[in-house]
Amino acid sequence: MEYNIQETEIHWQREWAKSKVFEAKLDSKKPKFYCLEMFPYPSGNMHMGHVRNYSIGDSMARFQRLMGKNVLYPMGYDSFGMPAENAAKKEQGHPHNVTHRNIASIRADQERMGYSYDWNRSLTTSDVEYYRWNQEIFLMLNEKGLVERRFAPVNWCNDCDTVLANEQVKNNRCWRCGLEVIQKDMAQWFLRMTDYSDQLLDELDNIVFPENVKSMQRNWIGRSKGVNIDFSIVGSNSIIEVFTTRPDTIFGSTFVTLSPEHPLCEELCKNTDWHEGWEKLRDECSKMSEFERINMLKDKKGVFLGRYAINPLSKEKVPIYAGNFVVASYGTGAVMAVPGHDQRDFDFAKKYNLPIKNVLFDEHAKNPDTNLDSAFEGYGPMINSSIKKFNGLKGEDAKSAIISELEKINSGKGTFQYRLKDWLLSRQRFWGTPIPMIHCELCGVVPVANSDLPIELPLDVIFNESQSGNPLDNHHDFINVKCPSCGKMAKRETDTMDTFYDSSWYFMRYCDANNTELPFRKETVDYWMKDGIDLYIGGIEHAVMHLLYARFFTKITRDLDMISIDEPFGRLVCQGMLNSPTPYCSECNVDYHVDFFDQKCPSCDILLTRRSAKMSKSLGNTVSPGEMVNIYGADTVRLFILFGANPEAGMDWSDSVLEANHRQIKSIMEAINTSLSMKVSANKMDSWIIAKLSKNRENWQNVMSNVSIREGVMISHFTMLSDWNWYRRRGGNNYQTALQFLEGWLPMLAPITPHLAEEFWHRMGHKELLAEFQLPENKIQINKDMVLEYENYLHKVIDSSRNVKGLAKRHTDSKITTMVIQTAPKWMYDLAREAIVLQSKYFDFKSKGIDHLKSLPIFKNEQIRGEIFKIWTNLTVGSKKKRGKIFTWSEDDKKLILNMFDESEFLLSNNSFIANELGLNLVRVYSVGEGLDVAGKAKVAFPLEPAIAFT
């Protein structure tokens, strides 16, 4: 029967849309499943990475619908941000138009793939219907004291003309454009994320994230336990507060180092000869970019500030230095230097000839007495303490003893330090949510009144290439506004919000997307997000950006009593890279653009080989989803993507595999087609294929529930087909059975290849859509008549026959036409049953096996006593290399033996099939001793392993 891929796929996509089957409705009686993909930035067409992301999500959404879950599966667009502004400049238009054009095109691509989104809930973050809630929530956060405006050094990107949050700076470069960032002092808006550091860190232990994501977030939050210690200054009332995680080394501190930017520096050396040196160091450090500074820091540098501090425990007087390696923004910006046990301090001490004291004993040192050539940074018992009672303490004990001593004398306090900083929220860009604040000369910074929301972005702005900065700054209607507090003319804030703010709560908005009164109803979000989003799929690149912000946002909205959820994401899956062949020079270790295939390396002139590299525009090794869908259809592309690798693994694009998958789809359709034109003729294989169906389905449900999609596909699209083919080969030809089989198989095909499944579901005569079908409980009873075990056995016999046939061929010149199968004699089955029964009672064969054998009646048969011994040993204890058969037989094998399975009878009834499979004229079967012992093979016969000979 005809199957026009393009027409059929589009037809069912329309039917699904018409019937609104994917529109989710809150139903507290039904278990929910919230399936979500990280929403895209609409930059034009959908690329293969998107296809992978969404195909994973769609297969799970469709699977869970089949399982009877109330599935929420929405899609929307993260559409604020720089690229739209840049595009607007190029075409002298407005980002709003660029954005909506791009959304239309990516959405069309998504629809063509047949993804089962609830389009009714679609949202666009750059539309005022969405970003108005950003502003409303912002005011609530402000009310709560979580918003702060601070003058602080911030990361600035010259290309993007804006500040960046810490999380958006990678290797000192802008995450978007890659330009090196510089430091600027500016007044900026922050969200107090550090208030939540502990929660964000501790709850990582309880959520199902991939380990690498957890580890990255832990790293990023960077909590370290330590102590702030006060060093008083000789001849001054000021105090230097240092932070250390190693209080156990306090008696080894021989100097104190401040960061050059530390405010105490100037105070300490003012009007002294030391002032000039410090100033020089400070200027040198501040002038350099962070990148240069890090490089320079390999060479430690410092200046004496002319003053001394007092170690609060040892009371020793130690010099105070400013050092370029001390980071101003971490801890207190000051450290107690312990050159004996910190490599950085060690290097510094060597350079400036400062004393090095050994106060921890290195228990593993080879020569503890020799002079140190590096610091010992491990843990060891304290020695040489000026307060003797501490000597001998080690590790955590030592640390807490020192901390409590410091706390007792009021010179220190145990504390935690974090690497995490507050979230720098403001951006000097146009295309983002306006921050609802007003600057009044009289009243200062005043929040916009709730009733004046939303503050809309003006649409009457024309962008062009010559512009720089934020067009809002010059938009009179936008900036000039009355102060809500005093009524005088004031200026509106022109900074907009980081776009990560938009994506920090969009998943809550989806739950109640069309609410015009509220961002969302609490009860609605609580229903859909109970235990978090059930499956969240996206790229690893957001491990510490989006995923951390969204967790933070969930906690603050919870504390605003807007929801009752603690963590947004129940299970997170980060899909792997999509790679594709690329020209590669092994000599230079460089990938080249696909134009260079089979050419010579431009730099070293050797012939380029090829390897897999991440699909990227710059290498030109991308594959267009649209093109592939036009050739093969969406189902084939989906099958390829989902079968190519498990969601989290990287995968390689391969045209030949894609084609092979397309053939697989055609075979499936062919199989279904022929099955629909079968006759009603019963066959012993009918119960076999139905039993197989039941078993496969059980496995399939298990693996799919666990998002092991690749394994699932293997069952639904490969095993099921080969089982069906075996059924046909074994003479199955029953229309009734075929219908029953398809009734189970088509739903299994649907999550991965929904169009093909829907089409044949329809052709089977179903009136309702497969898309809204719920798979009934699996009620098929198997194993009553052991069909599976029989077929398994037959498979094995045919396999080993093929092997032996190969052997026989080599030993004979004449053509092989006949096979003789001799099954094991009855007494062997008796022994096997005896052994199996004993084994189930945990019988000790090693010590009691032989005695037991001797007590059996069969043992009286002296003629075969030797053979009985041998078989019993094979069955029970085995040999050095092989365990006894009763331990290697599967449960199915044992079941056959216990149920008096008659091998001869079974093989005989299938002899023509066996003959056919092996290309023989005749297959003779009998039990050992009941016929001629051809080729002397009788001796190898064993239960379930008949002797096989060819003539």
Next chain:
RNA sequence: GCUGGGAUACCCGAGCGGUCAAAGGGGCCGGACUUAAGCUCCGGUGGCAAGGCCUUCGUGGGUUCAAAUCCCACUCCCAGCACCA
């Protein structure tokens, strides 16, 4: 340097104490079909005169009657962080 994840046959990939020479797919080889190629179907794909034996799951040790699987050390790959005290 620290943290996390890896290394399985020609390639991709499953397995994570015994039923493992190791699922499945790709590729390759052979057979059937066909006038032929393609498609499709069937079979093979570590070595060896082969129902057996030998060698193999990054390298080297160890535990065990038994190791791809558990333990220890090392090497290499990938990712994140990094003079963060």
